[in-house]
Amino acid sequence: MNKEETLLDHMEREGMSRRTFLKYCASLASLMALPPTAAAAMAEALGKARRPSVIWLPFQECTGCTESLTRSHTPSVEGMIFDMISLDYQETLMAAAGHQAEEALHNAMKDNYGKYVLIVDGSVATGLDGAYSCIAGRSNLDLLKEAAQGAAAIVALGSCAAFGGIPKANPNPTGAVAVSDIIKDKPIVNISGCPPIPVVITGVLAHYLTFGTLPELDGLGRPKAFYGETIHDRCYRRPFYDQGKFAKTFDDEGARKGWCLFELGCKGPVTYNACATTKWNDSTSFPIESGHGCIGCSEPDFWDAGGFYKALSTPANPLKYVGAAAAVGVAAGAAVSVANRASKNAAKAAHEKTQLTDLEK
Amino acid sequence: MNEMELLTWARGTALNLAIGLFLLGMLWRLVEIYTLGRKPDLAPPRKAEGATGWHTILRRSLSPPGMLKRSPISYIGGYIFHIGLFIVVFLFAQHIKLIQSLTGLYWPGLPSQVIDAVTVVTLATMLLVLFDRINNPVKRFLSTFGDYLAWALTFLPLLTGFLAAKHLLLPYTTMLAIHILSVELLLIALPFTKLIHVFTLFASRWYNGDINGKRGVPV
Numbered sequence: 001m002n003k004e005e006t007l008l009d010h011m012e013r014e015g016m017s018r019r020t021f022l023k024y025c026a027s028l029a030s031l032m033a034l035p036p037t038a039a040a041a042m043a044e045a046l047g048k049a050r051r052p053s054v055i056w057l058p059f060q061e062c063t064g065c066t067e068s069l070t071r072s073h074t075p076s077v078e079g080m081i082f083d084m085i086s087l088d089y090q091e092t093l094m095a096a097a098g099h100q101a102e103e104a105l106h107n108a109m110k111d112n113y114g115k116y117v118l119i120v121d122g123s124v125a126t127g128l129d130g131a132y133s134c135i136a137g138r139s140n141l142d143l144l145k146e147a148a149q150g151a152a153a154i155v156a157l158g159s160c161a162a163f164g165g166i167p168k169a170n171p172n173p174t175g176a177v178a179v180s181d182i183i184k185d186k187p188i189v190n191i192s193g194c195p196p197i198p199v200v201i202t203g204v205l206a207h208y209l210t211f212g213t214l215p216e217l218d219g220l221g222r223p224k225a226f227y228g229e230t231i232h233d234r235c236y237r238r239p240f241y242d243q244g245k246f247a248k249t250f251d252d253e254g255a256r257k258g259w260c261l262f263e264l265g266c267k268g269p270v271t272y273n274a275c276a277t278t279k280w281n282d283s284t285s286f287p288i289e290s291g292h293g294c295i296g297c298s299e300p301d302f303w304d305a306g307g308f309y310k311a312l313s314t315p316a317n318p319l320k321y322v323g324a325a326a327a328v329g330v331a332a333g334a335a336v337s338v339a340n341r342a343s344k345n346a347a348k349a350a351h352e353k354t355q356l357t358d359l360e361k
Numbered sequence: 362m363n364e365m366e367l368l369t370w371a372r373g374t375a376l377n378l379a380i381g382l383f384l385l386g387m388l389w390r391l392v393e394i395y396t397l398g399r400k401p402d403l404a405p406p407r408k409a410e411g412a413t414g415w416h417t418i419l420r421r422s423l424s425p426p427g428m429l430k431r432s433p434i435s436y437i438g439g440y441i442f443h444i445g446l447f448i449v450v451f452l453f454a455q456h457i458k459l460i461q462s463l464t465g466l467y468w469p470g471l472p473s474q475v476i477d478a479v480t481v482v483t484l485a486t487m488l489l490v491l492f493d494r495i496n497n498p499v500k501r502f503l504s505t506f507g508d509y510l511a512w513a514l515t516f517l518p519l520l521t522g523f524l525a526a527k528h529l530l531l532p533y534t535t536m537l538a539i540h541i542l543s544v545e546l547l548l549i550a551l552p553f554t555k556l557i558h559v560f561t562l563f564a565s566r567w568y569n570g571d572i573n574g575k576r577g578v579p580v
Contacts, residue, residue, distance in 0.1 A: 220363070230533060242473045244454045263458055270368065270534040296365075299534075305369045312537070313455035314462035316373035321381030329385035333392025340397065 008047035021047070025206075031278070032203055032215060032225035045210035052209065053112040054119060055105065056090040057147055059140040060133050060167040060176055061122025065158040066092050068195035085205065088116075091135075102136050109150050117208065118151035120144065120179050123160040123167040127175030144182055153214055154179060154188045157201060159297055162190035162221070169303035180221060189214045190221040192273075194297035199278050200226045220300065222272070231294045232268035234276035237261065255291060265309035266293030273298040364534040371541040379545035380463075386552025387560065394561065407577030417570025417580055418563055434493040438486050445483030449476055449519065473526065480523045487516050511556050517543040 011021055022043050029039040058066075070093070087093065088108030089101065096104055108116060122140075125132035130139030148154060156179040159165040167176035180188050191200050204223055207215045215223040232238065240246070240260040247254035247261055260266070268276075271294050275286040288294055293309075296302040306316025362370070411420070424436045450456055454470035461467035491512055494500045521543050523529075525536035551557060573580040 232533075233528070244470045244472045246454060262455070270365065270537065299365045300363050301365055301369070305365055306372055311455070311458045311462070312372075313459045314372075315376050315459075316369050317377065319380055319463070320377050322384060325381035325385040326388055329388030330392055332385070332389040333396070336389070336393045337396035340393070 006048050028199075028203055028206055031199070031274075032207065032223070033228075034225075038210075042206060042210045046206055051086040053108050053116040054085045054087050055108055055116055055147060055151075056087060056119040056121070057140075057143060058091055058135075059120060059122030059124055059144070059161070060174065061158065061160055062166075063092055064195045065121040066090075069198050069201060085117075088112075105147075109147060113150040115152050116150065117153055117155060117205070118147050119155045119157050120161045121157040123164045123176035123178065124182055125167070125174040126177055126182075127173070132174035141182065144179065148183045148186055151186055153208065154183060154186050155201070155204065156180065156188055156190045156192075156221075158196055159192045159194045159300075159302065162192040163300035165194065166303050168301070187214050188221055189217060189223060192220070192222055192227070192298040192300075194302075196298070197226070197274055197278050197280070200274060218272070222298075226274040226278075227272040227298065229272065230269055231271045231273055231276050231288070232266075234274075235268055235288055236276070237288060250291065261288060261291075261293040263311050264293050265307065265311055267296030267299070267302070267305070267308075267312065268294040269312060271296040271299055271302075364532060364538065368534050368538040368541070371538045371545070375542060375545050379548045383548040383551060386549070387557075390552045390557060391560070402572075402575060404575075406575040409574070409577040409579055412570070412574035412577060412579035414567035414569075414571035414574065416574075418566045420570075420579075421566050434489060438490045438493070442483050442486040442490060445479050445486065446515070446519070448479045449483060449522070452476070477523070477526070480519060484516070484519055484523065487512070487519070491516075507554055510550070511554050514543075514547045514550050514554070514556065518547055 008018070008021065012018075022039070025043040025046060026036075026039040029036070029042055034042075089105040091101065094101060094104065122133075124130070124140050124144055126141060130141030133140045135143060156162040160167055160176075161179050164172075164176050164178045164181075167174055168178075178190075180190065189204055191204060193200070200223065203226065204215060207213075207223075215225055218224050218227055220227075232241070235241075237258060237260050240258070241262055245254060245257075245259040246263040247259045248263060249255065250264065255261075262269070266288065268288065275294070276288070279286045279289070295308045296305060299305070310316070429436050448471070451460075452471045453473070453476045457467050457470050494504055494508070494512075518540060521536060521540035524531070525533055525540045528536075530536065531539070547556070551559065569580055
């Protein structure tokens, strides 16, 4: 595939019909809550799109995000779009290694200065001047600052890049932070999730290619179209929640009947993501449909949010001060009681009997 | 601090502190009250119809003759919001789960639609009772800061819980955190305000009934 080939040319060559492509654009537009006319605009823009340069920097990550995008369901239109971006640097996917890879990175940054999209997955280590995570002898912190300078926009892919994720979990030995904690002067879109849903990143890229801007974001920098509603609000088990029908264990009668998993620790009510609507594995199912509660992986600090199997309405930590508080309470009560008795005894001692003569005075 | 951190803090550190202070305060007050002591009553107890602690508990839970008509908002409103609070606090599945995780005790809950309806009625009744307190000159005269504080501390958890469950005003995560924090305020204040009647009400009614019953007076 040469750099000048458009997406539509490429698709036609791959045997995909224009109709399929239009259907994909329409579904993408409706998924992102764009007006119906946007589908045509999207198809036109995407059809003509000329492979924007994308630089993908992997920091403190597990490659799960890459796995999610590349292995989700192939071949797919999302995969096609992914083929269509000029992925100039991606350690896991690129054939080059060592100095060649570094050269590719620097060439891409130089040739497309101010125009490339920077995708980051993984958190940025800041401890020991960033020495916890280095590539080619340079810290992630350094690389990010340099690469961000020439980026048109930054996509923080996955919960680690978006919010710090698991590396940032207590006690955060590497001083891990999110991309947005380091870079303040570039548009950043957080595509959180551990891993994120493939269609979300292709949706954001398609939006960027079509309109030249990032989609509307929520307070945490996530595209509202995908993170606008909670898993709970869109969950097919929601009616059971409303009826008060909960599975108590993973293999009881309630679990077999598909009742709500709230009591088993489901974090659906506080998790904003599109799992319940787009689903996973080519729209096969999503965790709750497979019988496991949502762990809240697209939310900041989900790792430290009080345990995956604890219901949201229960204490996040075991109660600590109960014994001490009870002891202090009893002691305080006893002390006040002693004081009360002392004042009562003092009053009794000071009491003088009233004589008949006193009344006649 | 983002909203998830706020929620985790509310469910963790803050809950820990609130329950600690609640226990501290309750034990303090209860020990203080039960060690007040009385002189031994040496007189032989008298007997009268309906003059026992249990009778008084029942009698004072009902309205005195004629009062229902004279002060309907106090009595009917009072019944409705107390029963409503009981249902919402103890029969909502999520609350039962909390109690179970703290004490191991649990019982069946009500469907959330029923809880929703009871909450709306309770909220409306509490507003009416507050309006009556301000509107009625006698009640207004008798009301202190503590009365309004107790009302607010009871009303807030109910309101924020409803807003959270219905996803109104703020994102659920934030509203749930605020709801939990408002309950924690209530817990901390409970032993030191008139809200302590949750624990002392029936004991004091029984005591009054019993001590007067021994003198042959049904109160």
